[in-house]
Amino acid sequence: MRLPVSAKESFVEFAGVQKTYDGEVLVVKDLSLRIRRGEFLTLLGPSGSGKTTTLMMLAGFETPTAGDIMLDGNRIDALPPEKRNIGMVFQNYALFPHMSVAQNVGYPLKVRGVSKAETAERVVKALDMVELGSFAARMPGQLSGGQQQRVALARALVFEPKLVLMDEPLGALDKQLREHMQMEIRHLHERLGITVVYVTHDQSEALTMSDRVAVFNAGIIQQVAPPSELYESPANSFVAQFIGENNRLPGRIEAANGTLCSVVLGSGEVVSATLTSAAGVGQNCLLSIRPERVKIAPPDGAVDNRFEAEIAEVIYLGDHVRVRCRLDGGSEVVVKVSNVEDRPVLDIGSRIPLGWRAQDCRALDAA
Amino acid sequence: MAVAALEGDAGPGVDRTSLKTKLRRAERLNRARSFSLVAPLLLFVLAVFALPIGLMLVRSVENTEVRDSLPRTMVALESWDGTATPGEGVFAAFAEDLVQTQKDRTTALVGKRINYEVPGARSRFLKAGRLIDAGGGGPWKDKFLANDAEWGSVDFWAIMKRAGGVMTPYYLLTSLDLRQDATGAVSWNFADQSIFLEIFYRTIWISFMVTLATLILGYPVAHLLAILPPKHANMLMILVLLPFTTSILVRTTAWIVLLQSNGVLNDALLALNITTERVQLIFNRFGTVLAMTHIQLPFTILPIYSVMKSIPASHLRAARSLGAGPLTAFVSVYMPQTLPGVGAGCLLTFILSLGYYITPALVGGPQDQMVSYFVALYTNREMNWGQASALGAILLLITLVLYAVFNRLVGIDKVKLG
Numbered sequence: 001m002r003l004p005v006s007a008k009e010s011f012v013e014f015a016g017v018q019k020t021y022d023g024e025v026l027v028v029k030d031l032s033l034r035i036r037r038g039e040f041l042t043l044l045g046p047s048g049s050g051k052t053t054t055l056m057m058l059a060g061f062e063t064p065t066a067g068d069i070m071l072d073g074n075r076i077d078a079l080p081p082e083k084r085n086i087g088m089v090f091q092n093y094a095l096f097p098h099m100s101v102a103q104n105v106g107y108p109l110k111v112r113g114v115s116k117a118e119t120a121e122r123v124v125k126a127l128d129m130v131e132l133g134s135f136a137a138r139m140p141g142q143l144s145g146g147q148q149q150r151v152a153l154a155r156a157l158v159f160e161p162k163l164v165l166m167d168e169p170l171g172a173l174d175k176q177l178r179e180h181m182q183m184e185i186r187h188l189h190e191r192l193g194i195t196v197v198y199v200t201h202d203q204s205e206a207l208t209m210s211d212r213v214a215v216f217n218a219g220i221i222q223q224v225a226p227p228s229e230l231y232e233s234p235a236n237s238f239v240a241q242f243i244g245e246n247n248r249l250p251g252r253i254e255a256a257n258g259t260l261c262s263v264v265l266g267s268g269e270v271v272s273a274t275l276t277s278a279a280g281v282g283q284n285c286l287l288s289i290r291p292e293r294v295k296i297a298p299p300d301g302a303v304d305n306r307f308e309a310e311i312a313e314v315i316y317l318g319d320h321v322r323v324r325c326r327l328d329g330g331s332e333v334v335v336k337v338s339n340v341e342d343r344p345v346l347d348i349g350s351r352i353p354l355g356w357r358a359q360d361c362r363a364l365d366a367a
Numbered sequence: 368m369a370v371a372a373l374e375g376d377a378g379p380g381v382d383r384t385s386l387k388t389k390l391r392r393a394e395r396l397n398r399a400r401s402f403s404l405v406a407p408l409l410l411f412v413l414a415v416f417a418l419p420i421g422l423m424l425v426r427s428v429e430n431t432e433v434r435d436s437l438p439r440t441m442v443a444l445e446s447w448d449g450t451a452t453p454g455e456g457v458f459a460a461f462a463e464d465l466v467q468t469q470k471d472r473t474t475a476l477v478g479k480r481i482n483y484e485v486p487g488a489r490s491r492f493l494k495a496g497r498l499i500d501a502g503g504g505g506p507w508k509d510k511f512l513a514n515d516a517e518w519g520s521v522d523f524w525a526i527m528k529r530a531g532g533v534m535t536p537y538y539l540l541t542s543l544d545l546r547q548d549a550t551g552a553v554s555w556n557f558a559d560q561s562i563f564l565e566i567f568y569r570t571i572w573i574s575f576m577v578t579l580a581t582l583i584l585g586y587p588v589a590h591l592l593a594i595l596p597p598k599h600a601n602m603l604m605i606l607v608l609l610p611f612t613t614s615i616l617v618r619t620t621a622w623i624v625l626l627q628s629n630g631v632l633n634d635a636l637l638a639l640n641i642t643t644e645r646v647q648l649i650f651n652r653f654g655t656v657l658a659m660t661h662i663q664l665p666f667t668i669l670p671i672y673s674v675m676k677s678i679p680a681s682h683l684r685a686a687r688s689l690g691a692g693p694l695t696a697f698v699s700v701y702m703p704q705t706l707p708g709v710g711a712g713c714l715l716t717f718i719l720s721l722g723y724y725i726t727p728a729l730v731g732g733p734q735d736q737m738v739s740y741f742v743a744l745y746t747n748r749e750m751n752w753g754q755a756s757a758l759g760a761i762l763l764l765i766t767l768v769l770y771a772v773f774n775r776l777v778g779i780d781k782v783k784l785g
Contacts (some may be wrong), residue, residue: 061684081687082696094685098703108689111699159690 010034010070011195012058012163017067019053027053029219031067035197036211037162040189042198044206045216046242052167054216055199059165060084071163082111087156087164087194091171093148095140101127101151102136108159126158127151129188146177153185157192166198170205182208203243207231215239231290236278237364240288247294247333249287253363256281260358263287267329272304272358284366291322291336293360296344296352303355309333314346321346325354420763427756430535432480433527436473437464441531444524452519458507465499483751484526484537484547491515522549538757563741563758570737571765573655573727574720578713580660581667585712586705589668593675607665615662619729622658623649626730655731659723666719667712674708710777718766738762 007013012035019028028050035041043051056062057069060081069076076084095104102123109119127133130150140148149169156164166185170178186209189196200206206213207227214224215238223235234240237248251263251271261275263285271287279285295303309325312332323335323346335354337343344352434441443460447453468474478492498514511518526549529535540546544561545553555561588607592600610618625631626649636642648654678701686696724739738758745755 059684059688061687080692081684082690082692084688085690086688088685088688090681090685092679092681094679094681096682096686096700096704107686107691107699111686111689111691111695155689165688 005034005036007034009036011037011039011072012197013068013070014054014058015068015070017054017057017064017069019050019057019062020065026065026219028057028064031219031221033214033221033224035195038193038195040186040196040198040209040211042200042206042210042213043216044200044203044213044242046201049216050219051199051201051214051216055165055167055197058163058197059086059088085159085161085163087159087161089149089152089156089164089166089169091168093140093152093169095148095151095155097140099140100136101132101138101140101143104140104151105136105155105158108155112159122158126154129157130154130184145173146181149173149181150184153188157188157194161194163195163197166196168200169198170200171202178205179208185209207243215242217242233276234288234362234364235276237286237288237366240286240362240364245291245334245336247287247289247291249289249331249333250366251285251287251363253279253281253283253285261363263363265329265331267327267331269307269327269329269331271361273361273363274359276362276364278365279363285363286366287361288364289333289356289361291334292320292338294333294335294354294356296323296335296337296346296354298353298355302357304358305361306353306355308351309354310351311346311348314348325352423756423759424763425756426752427538427760428534428536429753430530430532430537432473432477433530434533436468436471436477437461437531440464440527444528444531447524447528449521449525449528452508452521453524455506455508457524458511458518459505461511462499462505462507465495469496469499481527481530483541483754484530485523487517488523491517525549535753538753539760541754542757542761566736566738566741567761567765569735570721570762573652573659573723573735573737574717576656577659577663577720578667578717580656581663581716582709582713584660585664585668586671586709589671589675589708592668592672593678594680607668610662610665615725616729618662619658619726622654622661622730626654626657649730650732652731652735655727655735658726658730659720662726663716663720667716670711670715671705671708674705674711678704707777710773714769714773718769721762721766 012033014031014033017028017031018026020026031050031054043054045051053062057064058071060076060079060083064077071084071086096107099107102120105123105126106119109122114122123136124133127136130153132147132150132154135143135147135151140151143151152169169185170181173181182205185196198206198209207230210227212224212226213230215222215230217238223230223239225233225235230239230243234243240246241248249265249271251265253261253275254264254270255262256275259275261273261281263271263273265271265287273287298306307327307329309327311323312326313322313324315322315324318339320339321337321343323337325333325335327333333354337346346352439460440457443457444453447457465474468477474492474496475489478489481492482489494514495511495518498510503510517523529547529551536547540553541556541560542563544556544564546556546560547553588603592603592607595603623630627633628645628647628649630648632648633642633645636646637644682700682704683696686700687693691699721737722739723737724743727735727737728740739762742755742758742762745751745758
């Protein structure tokens with residue numbers, strides 16, 4: 001998984017793709033990305049980061065200003081959307097309100113000239129797949145949001161496309177339904193073996209569903225990696241900030257030794273951290289530490305960095321407790337403490353020792 | 368806890384009824400307040416819209432002239448069996464009534480009313496009036512018969528008797544080219560008096576052509592309005608609405624300037640050698656439909672636009688991604704969704720066109736005058752308000768039927784105008 005996708009493996013390829021709408025600002029700057037056959041790849045990023053534009057170029061609704069897009073070995077830049085054979089699920093489902101559920105799902109087959117009998121059969125199959133077999137005669141307006149979403153899915157899958165694009169398909173659903181649909185889409189992907197390119201701005205959704213996630217910011221892919229790698233080894237401070245929570249301590253890399261380096265914080269503390277390609281010796285950097293990797297009262301030898309701190313705030317969140325601690329040097333660190341039976345006593349104002357391992361602390365770019 | 372507290376508030380038994388009373392009181396206050404907000408407009412509409420229409424409907428069947436002017440004759444006719452010329456009693460009563468109408472100067476009025484159904488009756492009445500003025504006494508029957516042999520006609524007196532009724536179907540029947548003979552049987556009117564069906568047909572046909580023209584011209588504009596970015600759409604919207612800033616009369620006159628035989632368009636056609644002689648572009652059906660189309664365009668465009676505006680762009684994209692070409696996607700996904708707007712715009716234009724008066728009067732020929740022209744004619748020139756009202760009532764009926772059909776097919780609640 002961690003190996004880059006070779007040209008042979010690639011099913012979808014963006015090569016040097018650029019996109020500008022006004023001739024001045026590049027919405028997508030030099031995008032190069034390969035997607036494996038059968039992969040679930042998520043484009044993740046804040047709004048305006050270029051992820052949706054990328055998806056629309058792949059779907060054929062936008063043309064790249066420069067660069068090539070390849071699908072299964074063929075250039076598709078000049079192909080209109082209807083010739084690409086790509087299934088697409090839209091943000092607000094885009095079900096046709098004047099057609100019944102069955103007519104909606106049958107639409108791609110009808111325009112392809114599939115016979116009526118076969119269409120009927122495949123519509124039933126597709127609706128059964130999303131567990132809406134008994135809703136065929138309803139109109140979209142009579143369905144709940146989650147049901148509409150399933151119809152949209154069935155419609156995008158019924159003509160058996162090799163590639164399915166999803167543009168924030170779960171954005172309009174409430175949290176519980178969204179989580180349920182995430183798993184359902186994930187299972188459908190596994191069962192059908194299709195390639196899925198999924199766009200979302202919700203990082204937990206990206207982590208839950210994807211084989212790999214491409215993190216977009218300002219028209220550039222910041223990192224493409226499986227969820228675990230993205231979380232554990234963010235390539236730069238943007239990714240570290242965007243995926244999950246992290247403590248950010250600004251400092252300066254004084255010396256490096258193999259994969260480790262020593263960083264001097266603004267307040268004078270010296271921290272041992274993991275060196276990344278995002279920052280070098282002598283440069284300013286941002287230390288990134290996940291809150292759950294900071295240990296309170298660590299046993300001797302368990303951590304590489306140990307500090308005295310004062311508890312500034314305690315927030316009770318049920319399964320865990322968030323503790324805001326002020327280091328003696330003035331830096332603030334948030335610690336997530338699991339709410340287990342023997343968790344330490346946390347009183348505001350009391351002093352505690354805390355620390356973290358060098359490998360849990362990454363020296364990233366200062367930007 | 369929360370549920371228990373809520374139930375406690377509602378209280379058991381006694382409290383609940385007082386709660387309902389309170390609620391009713393609060394709602395009554397709200398209703399009164401909202402009614403007071405609409406009351407001025409409601410009264411205005413009742414006074415200047417509902418009431419006149421009601422009066423018009425009444426006038427289309429009203430039949431007062433004979434009743435009011437010849438009351439004694441009508442009483443005398445009550446016992447007449449209708450088989451032979453009435454006896455001296457009726458003629459004596461008639462003479463007595465005529466003395467009064469001569470004094471009131473209403474003889475001609477009654478004569479005119481009877482004249483609608485019996486051609487020549489007006490001059491007969493005037494002649495009879497002069498006979499009364501000449502003085503002298505009865506017996507009247509022979510005097511009248513000597514004055515004009517037609518006074519002896521059984522059919523004439525049958526019609527007189529009918530004309531004395533409270534209501535008459537005469538105007539409505541005439542508006543549909545029907546007539547009632549002396550026995551009351553309904554049949555098609557005489558050919559030389561059958562003009563109204565043709566006028567209604569013409570009115571509907573012109574309205575239909577105008578509606579079709581505005582739809583063909585307006586649909587693409589509405590689509591453009593709906594898909595353009597706001598900056599350009601606003602500009603286009605101003606252009607669409609621009610005609611509203613000029614009066615219909617001015618716009619219609621402008622068409623005359625453009626289209627007349629010595630007008631700008633004919634000059635241009637000749638100068639460009641497209642035509643060799645001046646083309647008749649106005650005072651005919653072409654000019655009428657053209658000018659009306661121009662005036663009606665915004666009325667067709669706006670409802671279509673507002674419906675198009677509510678169709679998400681993702682629908683067309685979805686159709687394309689599902690394999691439909693641009694045209695297929697437009698026809699199978701976009702157009703069906705615009706139908707409520709198309710229906711509303713066309714209905715609006717069609718109904719408004721039905722009532723057009725000034726434009727056909729100015730730019731149409733004699734064969735292009737619509738029902739409203741004849742309503743005006745009967746109101747202003749012929750002073751036959753019954754006929755004018757009957758034409759108006761039938762036009763109103765056509766409109767209501769259209770509305771009902773539209774409501775059945777599309778559903779009026781699907782139409783948004785804003």
